Amino acid sequence: MATMRKNQYHVLIERDEDGYFVASVPSLPGCHTQAKTYAELMRRVREAIELCVDIAKTDKAYREKVRHFSHEPTFVGMEMVSL
Numbered sequence: 001m002a003t004m005r006k007n008q009y010h011v012l013i014e015r016d017e018d019g020y021f022v023a024s025v026p027s028l029p030g031c032h033t034q035a036k037t038y039a040e041l042m043r044r045v046r047e048a049i050e051l052c053v054d055i056a057k058t059d060k061a062y063r064e065k066v067r068h069f070s071h072e073p074t075f076v077g078m079e080m081v082s083l
Helices: 038-058 060-069
Strands: 012-015 021-024 032-035
Touching (some): 021 038
Antiparallel strands (some): 012 021
16 A cells, blocks of 8 residues: 655744744745644644645746745754843
8 A cells, every 4th residue: 555745844933022923934935824823823834835835736936936945944043142
């Protein structure tokens, strides 16, 4: 029996000044969403990824953006700088 391979995407998540969770997917240019709760954010980011992948199947210009402008981030860390 063949198994389906699932694509995986790195998602950057931040919390904005209003308390909303904000997600972006660097490997899919323009793939962003936000939500009040983390659970809702994860549901919405999956929907956003699915939409971008579907668009890439039929939109040559978007596929070119993905090819030229996408990147896979490498998390280095987070530092506090005091002045």
